Amino acid sequence: MYCMCKMTIMDERELIRYIAGEGTPEERAKVLDWVEESQEHRKRFNGLKNAWVMAHLPQGRASRRNVPWREERRSGGWRSMWVGYGVAASLVLLLAFGLWEWEKQHEADIAFLEGQEMARMVYRTDKGVKGKVTLPDGSTVWLNSDSELECPSRFSGDTREIVFSGEGFFDVVKNAERPMVIRLENGLRVVVRGTTFNLASYRDDDYVTALLVEGNITVQREQDGKREEVRVRPNERVRILKREEQSATVNVPAVTFPILGWKEGWLVFDETPMDEVVKKLERWHGIHLEVGDEELLKRRFTARFHEESIQQILEMMEQVALLRYRWAGDTAHLYMY
Secondary structure (H helix, E strand, C coil): CCCCCCCCHHHHHHHHHHHCCCCCHHHHHHHHHHHCCCHHHHHHHHHHHHHHHHHHCCCCCCCHHHCCEEEEEECCEEEEEECCCCCCCCEEEEECCCCCCCCCCCEEEEEECCCCCCCEEEEEECCCCCEEEECCCCCEEEECCCEEEEEECCCCCCCEEEEEEEEEEEECCCCCCCCEEEECCCCEEEEECCCEEEEEECCCCCEEEEEEEECCEEEEEEECCEEEEEEECCCCEEEEECCCCCCCEEECCCCCHHHHHHHHCEEEEEEEEHHHHHHHHHHHHCCEEEECCHHHHHCEEEEEEECCCHHHHHHHHHHCCCCEEEEECCEEEEECC
16 A cells, blocks of 8 residues: 555646656656655655556566566675665666557666755666657657666756667657757767657667668767767768777668668568577567577578567578577577578
């Protein structure tokens, strides 16, 4: 049970709207102000949120494997802690409300740290899960599988700064005086002043790619006190190797569907190297693929899938004599014909 003492009925409704991902920017700001006023408010918010989450979990989902937690080794034995900000005296809230338009599930960690006035929010999608996030300024980000976005509960200062990994389609509210800065790995960042674009920067990839749909973006690299930048125009795609200087390539793809199709539920391969095919299938379906023949990685694959299971995809790949496969537990082993 949770206590809503000293709160009006309207206050409770506003909190529920916030937890459900609804409400205007003004209403959401009002809730954040209230939550940050005191530890008691945060406890009450957490209680209401947890009750809401448990009431809206799909049947069979309220299991330990779906809760983002880990165990850490400490002196005196093991202890459990929530993933996010493992800081003593912090209150970490788990959100799992139905913001997703087509998957209708996501998880976020919110940490209210002592000595800080601003909450930090971390949105994660697991492998096989996609979702949609609304940022404090009203900008929208569609997250592909296995992605993570960190941002403050509200933007302050001269920039709107977030930290990102994975793949996302960004629709950023225009503000030339206050650009959005998306920080990636290896000193890379994307500066945005109001635009729509697709950005892919998975931690296990060697490169970052961005396809600009509308507006303008600048991809920058800061290293050893130097700054390099590439300006991208609409319909251009930039590809940058993470660990090499002067490694940017810019082109205009003939079609954008292979890049943007994931947002509409399409898994598209267009002469894609097999090592990238394997990564995409693992992220998309949340499974593990083991390549038994190195020669297989030299092949390329072209196909389009829409809501097919991993079993159906592997069967189709086998039918076109691309590979053989066998399951061993949760792992599919891939071999040459």
